[in-house]
Amino acid sequence: MSTETATMVWTSRTGAHGSPSCELDSLLAQARRGDPRAFDRLMQRHERQVYGTARRLLGRSEDAQDAAQEVFLRLYRFLDRIEPRRPLAPWLYRVTVNVCRDLGRRRRLRRTVPLEEAELEAVAAGSDPAARAALREEKRIVEEALASLSDKERAALVLRDVEGLPTEEVAEIVGSSPPTVRSQICRARLKIRQFRQRRLKGTLP
Amino acid sequence: MSCEMFESLIALHVEGDLTAAEAEELAKHLRICAACRDFAEEMRASQRALKKHGRAAIEPAVLAGIRAGVLRKIARRRRGWLPVMQGIAAAVPRPRRFSPRALALAASLVLVLGAVVALLRWGEISRPEEPAWQSSEIEPVPPAARVEPIPAQAPSPVLPSAPERPPEPVPTSPPPAPGAERPGPGPQPVEELAATRIAAQQVPPAAPRPAAEPMMIKLVSDDLVIYWLVEPDPTQEETNHEVTTI
Numbered sequence: 168m169s170t171e172t173a174t175m176v177w178t179s180r181t182g183a184h185g186s187p188s189c190e191l192d193s194l195l196a197q198a199r200r201g202d203p204r205a206f207d208r209l210m211q212r213h214e215r216q217v218y219g220t221a222r223r224l225l226g227r228s229e230d231a232q233d234a235a236q237e238v239f240l241r242l243y244r245f246l247d248r249i250e251p252r253r254p255l256a257p258w259l260y261r262v263t264v265n266v267c268r269d270l271g272r273r274r275r276l277r278r279t280v281p282l283e284e285a286e287l288e289a290v291a292a293g294s295d296p297a298a299r300a301a302l303r304e305e306k307r308i309v310e311e312a313l314a315s316l317s318d319k320e321r322a323a324l325v326l327r328d329v330e331g332l333p334t335e336e337v338a339e340i341v342g343s344s345p346p347t348v349r350s351q352i353c354r355a356r357l358k359i360r361q362f363r364q365r366r367l368k369g370t371l372p
Numbered sequence: 373m374s375c376e377m378f379e380s381l382i383a384l385h386v387e388g389d390l391t392a393a394e395a396e397e398l399a400k401h402l403r404i405c406a407a408c409r410d411f412a413e414e415m416r417a418s419q420r421a422l423k424k425h426g427r428a429a430i431e432p433a434v435l436a437g438i439r440a441g442v443l444r445k446i447a448r449r450r451r452g453w454l455p456v457m458q459g460i461a462a463a464v465p466r467p468r469r470f471s472p473r474a475l476a477l478a479a480s481l482v483l484v485l486g487a488v489v490a491l492l493r494w495g496e497i498s499r500p501e502e503p504a505w506q507s508s509e510i511e512p513v514p515p516a517a518r519v520e521p522i523p524a525q526a527p528s529p530v531l532p533s534a535p536e537r538p539p540e541p542v543p544t545s546p547p548p549a550p551g552a553e554r555p556g557p558g559p560q561p562v563e564e565l566a567a568t569r570i571a572a573q574q575v576p577p578a579a580p581r582p583a584a585e586p587m588m589i590k591l592v593s594d595d596l597v598i599y600w601l602v603e604p605d606p607t608q609e610e611t612n613h614e615v616t617t618i
Contacts, residue, residue, distance in 0.1 A: 203443055211443060214435045223426055232438055239442040309425040328387060328419065329426035349389060356383040358419040 192251045199246050209255075210239050215264050216256060216330070223325040224267040226314055230274055234266045241266070260332070262341045264322050271318060312362035322356035323348050347352050373401070375408055386419050499604045 178297040191212075197205030217238050221231035241262050242249075249258065313321055319341065326337040327348070381398045384390050390398065402409050 207439055207443060210439045214438060215430055218430060218435060218438060232434065235438045236441050243446055305421055306425045309421050328422060334389065351399060353380050353383045357379065359422060360415050363418045363421065364414060
């Protein structure tokens with residue numbers, strides 16, 4: 168049976184009766200056997216999680232794309248070591264945070280959001296120039312506020328508030344304790360609020 | 373508890389991160405403190421902006437590009453020879469400019485080049501007067517067609533017209549036989565050096581030059597460029613040297 172046929176048979180079977188964990192196990196098994204379509208589907212399941220997290224942690228789309236590729240290459244490299252019947256998302260979060268931390272150190276000076284990127288996203292949002300300008304400005308404030316945080320504060324805040332993970336899971340991902348993460352989240356939220364208020368009042372350039 | 377301490381509780385409260393006892397204590401304070409109520413409203417607005425832009429839409433083309441890049445890299449690794457090359461590349465850090473590794477590579481290249489030049493000269497001297505291509509069916513290649521020109525404005529550490537030249541580093545070729553003349557252009561055996569890009573240039577044959585005019589050789593690797601001056605033996609008769617580009 169060809170690889171493509173095997174994938175199609177598996178899809179039709181799990182489409183009716185499969186669970187997400189069974190589907191993940193099957194995809195992992197096929198990917199381990201070298202099925203590129205299975206690995207592609209694995210990536211599709213988690214690409215928004217990986218890229219979105221990297222995008223918030225690194226600030227630039229190009230850097231986030233590089234980080235996401237590195238995360239998936241590590242997933243491919245460690246396919247044999249991933250335990251079946253365990254959710255893949257926490258492992259991917261952990262790898263994403265580590266990859267972004269390493270990448271961020273190398274590209275420290277490039278953490279600001281390029282103007283053209285914010286402009287493109289604002290244009291996509293609507294045709295009202297005033298609304299676009301406000302949206303663009305608000306987005307820049309958020310990105311710059313995130314950039315002003317330390318790596319640990321940013322990781323804790325993004326995982327907790329943007330990704331919506333519980334504090335205990337965030338602590339497990341970043342390799343820390345829940346009280347420490349709680350403290351980091353608290354400081355990060357206070358800094359974001361302060362940064363935003365100062366920008367809105369014009370006291371911060 | 374001061375308002376400053378309540379600010380930390382507010383920062384946790386807006387996302388439901390307080391215990392029941394902490395939340396109750398904060399609620400009591402907010403009922404009597406307008407400044408902390410304003411602070412809490414600012415905190416909520418800040419969190420709304422963070423989530424709104426933190427969860428911005430992602431273009432599918434970006435995600436497709438990421439997947440395509442990953443699959444392309446995996447496919448390269450699975451071809452057989454690439455794992456070896458990439459393993460070597462990962463294990464061996466890229467040498468810095470003028471590092472010992474680069475210098476060793478340069479020394480090796482110089483030795484190989486010296487041997488090639490010596491062989492060429494030996495072959496030219498020992499060759500019969502009639503050029504090889506005239507006695508065989510090999511079509512001659514004009515020298516100019518095989519020249520990789522070096523721009524005149526390119527910086528060169530060694531100037532051919534400099535009055536004082538460094539000593540000739542290439543092993544000297546055997547002395548020419550009395551009356552022997554170098555033949556014209558012929559087949560070059562230097563294709564063995566295909567892994568190394570070597571460009572050798574000489575003053576164009578049409579331009580008159582003195583008999584002791586040096587030959588400029590340029591060694592190019594990934595890390596450094598070596599300009600080499602090969603000074604021909606002034607006792608030899610001037611001939612048109614072949615310029616070879618690999």
